[in-house]
Amino acid sequence: MSEHHHDPFKPHLPELEQLKRNWDRRNFLIKTSMGIGAVALGSLLGNGLFGKTSKVTATANTGTADENLEAEILRAIPHFAPRAKRVVYLFMAGGPSQLETFDYKPKLVDMFGKPLPDSVRQGQRLTGMSANQSILPIVPSIYKFNQHGASQTWVSELLPHTAEVVDDLCIIKTVHSEAINHDPAITFFQTGNQLPGRPSIGSWISYGLGSDNENLPSFIVLVSKNAVKDQPLYARLWGNGFLASEYQGVQFRAGKDPVLFLDNPEGYDGTDRKEMLEYLTKLNKFQNEVNADPEVEARIKQYEMAYRMQTSVPKVMDISDEPQEVFDLYGPDSKDPGTFAANCILARKLLEKDVKFVQLYHQGWDHHGGLPAGMAKQCKDTDQATAALIKDLKRRGLLEDTLVVWGGEFGRTVYSQGKLAADNYGRDHHPRCFTMWMAGAGVKHGISYGETDDFSYNIIKDPVHVHDFQATLLNIMGIDHERFTYKFQGRRFRLTDVEGKVVRDILS
Template structure:
């Protein structure tokens, strides 16, 4: 309860003009006091940063997060949920009772069933069944927690991605990464606490809201980085602008913003000041962190990374470098899994682009002693139908059952949780709704999900809304 009160108090202070006068050294009275301190030789108090590290409700097992978001929804039936019975039904109509009350995104629910396209085998001491498409992931089977009983409420990409990211299908809610940063702060004040990178065919269908801050101050939103060229667009100074000129310009802007802040008390002005100053510091820190050419050759080869190229492999290696540098939350979007047709070739291609690097990230974190308190998440927004779409080689969106995997951060390694029916259509054991997943992830980060809340429009708003139950079976 004490942390909850602290967070609520901090948020309230952050939104009041008086707090800025008292704490940030931006009001006239504070400036006068600072001048008196300098005259008397006293040290001025450091301003309170909204990104300063904070303690969670209780001791956390996970201190940081790397989220590998497979946008477009990988087919669980070809990757992690082996269904021999579905193969026997290939080309046949599904049982009528299976489709009772079912809503499909695009296809006629009475489409014929499509058998799995690839073989499965058991791996590791855990005996986890993993597709032949994922040979590298298979080698880390005993480090993984595989959940084959995920459920969601949405069956189209944008609302399902927003639900997975923010706990709501409605735009304008804080993302999981923003809640994490709000609750824990970050360890490196010279880099953003929440970094986002993208690969694949396009950005996420849900757009920027997947890593937005909603009603939280914008200092908590995700900051897009790039794996080639400038780490952040326009990070470098234009030609003719010297560092001295830049610093003088920023000082002038800061003074103007502080004057305006003292008048209206808008917290977004404080966020703007923080953004300008962080960008200035990042000009020196970001290029160093994002330069993977300094990595040993065997590490580059392990990931399949190539300096100077934009790729999922490079992003995975950069994610490791960022969390090593104190970044709290790194989210990699790979939007390329929407296989309404061309399922066989599409899965081969995307697994070829992601399998090696995903497994290398887990292995690399483990060998550096970072996996224990770094939570790695892999998964999309929903699954795919056992019915065929696109002639003979495609699957539609499916919210009733899908698979995600996790590693480190307090998740139970070597566990495969949950089952779906013989067609991979409905969950039959140990269902895990998106809200339950969020409650469990926050628990690993040290939060009671019902208490990490912010008052907004008269309501106590939280990632799990009024839902969510902890899933103890997932915990180490």
Template sequence: MKNVDRLVSAMNRRVFLKNSMYSIGGTALATMLGGNALNSLGMNDLGLPHFSPKVKRVIYLFQSGAPSQLELFDNKPKLKEMFGQELPASVRGQQRVTGMTANQKSFPLAMGNFTFNQYGESGAWMSNLLPYHQEIADELCFIKTMHTEAINHDPAVTFIQTGSQQAGRPSIGSWLSYGLGSENENLPNFVVLLSRGVPGGQPLYAKLWGNGFLPSQHQGVMFRSGDEPVLYLNDPKGISRDSRRNMLNHLEKLHRHQYEKTKDEALQSKISQYEMAFRMQMSVPETLDLTKEPDHIYDMYGPDSRIPGTYANNCLKARKLAESGVRFIQLYQMGWDFHGNLPNQITTMSKNIDQPSAALIKDLKQRGLLEDTLVIWGGEFGRGCYSQGKLTKEYYGRDHHPRCFTIYMAGAGVKKGFTFGETDEFGYNIVRDPVHVHDFQATLLHLMGIDHERFTFKSQGRRFRLTDVHGKVVKDILA
């Protein structure tokens, strides 16, 4: 017992700072150099990055609700040729379908009056719904054989964002924040922006940008539209910045005193969060101020870019955040869940996202940011080739389809003007080069300089990783 007491008494603040890698000298050096000095000097205590990264930051344009690849990117003339005819039983096999179509007596093939052509020197296939994407065809790297086990929205979105269909695991952005730290200490490592297209659609929950079992300062910070981007960030009336600074100094002393007694890491997280909030009071309004953007930039992103809370406005904010050194920017666009009236709704939704998505890539490129920024566009699963419910050229729906779907990437580390993978003539099964959700996650970490099998966090006696016990890097798409 005496030995334990001696050990506890020895772990006072002076000894802790003396022996810690983050000593006063290291802290002062970080302050002088600004930003994530320890990481930049190769002093990350996790040994990260494992190797030289191709990507410094990520903008993930997540299309919640599952956009239909068949109307956008995966050209299947067979669906027009056999319109209304039954999907061959040999193609469908015994694969699981949702309860919404399980009791259908037939599975008639469906395709509206959409046209596909090839664009750019790469000859990438795209439909007439995406005229602005057609202009950047040679910047895009398509993966047409993504697949997942999840067949319903909530577990599928949770799976692709956290590596598990059950809630409670850290999101991709939280893993990267924990592993790689920040490029700008005045802004969060991980920022979330929400927007909605057509009315309705699937809801989104904070678990998708949660920190799970990682320290809480690594959770995503949701920026809202309007005058108060972050709730409770601003000081109450009558509280000066000096008063707030003085209060935080005393609060930190109390937390440090308690930490010396308990060694509770949650106290360190609290200190970090309070300090970040204080710095964000100045940095967030400045970063999100779009009033100085010239008219030609607004015109590039489209008329909605002047309206706070829209997808176009959030794409412009994403560029600003990337420019300011935010590590991971997650933009969620809700509204892609079309079980009926798909031709009309996907036309509206595509118009909503086409120009801003393409403009973001163009804007990053013209500023030299696309060289070390990765842009990702895609949803949680795909859509089936048969009609759900009523069937005409002008009206049909598509059920969930986890067997294959399309995403694209653009920017650092991936091949330009490249298409990977192939589905069958009905767009129902994968013919070659399947890419599982865990493969996608492993590849993303690889581009950030991380070996997904070595990047773990111990919780409840087990070492967890984003890719669980699966995943392989898709080397064929790497530049």
């Protein structure tokens, strides 16, 4: 062997060798003595005692004042006993119409084509798509509503399966937002701010509560392949923002490679891959010792998670062994991977594996025209599987500690955008009031909360702002939204910014 040959995994730069020599016993004890005992104890006790993977033991009193404060904030979570252990959030991207789903307005029947009264609009902002209309013609929904369940809740005929589980739902009719266009509105819901760059709600939960399954990410995203791609989705909607990258949502896809770049490269077997990752970890740990960059530590954790996921992901993504009665429950699309129905089955499997936050996105709800046909298709694609998820979680005993959320980024206007026909109309964006629902752990069931006016245009009782919704979700997970902060660029940020109040009237 040539005398010039050396192990490529051992750095030989003189500067690095000098740094290693300077890493003497005194420096080692100063840097690690305060945290090594906690790390050892955590290793001995494992994750089972605390119910989550700790992120703070190694930083105990060893970093800057800000780093120590962040550690103290995490140690305090949960701030109180959580009502739910996990969340599944069904996001209907595009803005589903509340007038065709849950907000029944019978007085509109005799007002077809009449202009929206100025006293109702009150000079409120319109989008550029309907601002130039000479009149804003009222159009009642063409779909029938009926009362269902012991709660006698009004539900549209478009949602017959959801009507079957209405006594499990907490329907909130008075959600409202300042954002009137899709991108800022959906970004607001997911991150607490209309401008991109903040951590998503799932990332905040992952950061604060850790993971109950070390072999799967704590925040997983599923996007329907069978949805109309009327409005784009961006990975930043489930991004980590200024939090460490280990807290970003991981998108699972249908097909051969559910997680990109997870499989072994061509020519590598499992042993080779493990050896390569071990060497890479050594290099990253050495870099972390030299630079103390938190992103290096996050990178190490991500590589370790990726290795474990090579075994765990194929198992959880395989729904072929589900009994036929499960496919019958979720509907005919449920055997087709990547559809909303199949993703609902996957969501249930991930929740069974104690994944903390699962988010499903289903696009196609932006009905500026052709709303009757468009809404019928969207509801057909999602209604049965949504109700099936509630039923399935309930019969498996998971609904009692799982929170289920359904909703979009805003609602739709009572007036028609563009041409109006009795069986063909469109509705513009309406952030002033719209409907969402929650079910499961932490919320009252079989209730409708809040009231809108006869036009579903303004709120007349119990408004729920986007920040109120976020504060309530965090509360259900055991987190005080006002105390849950992260310092970035000299300011302490939180999901709810400087607003938000918990909607206690809906809590069980």
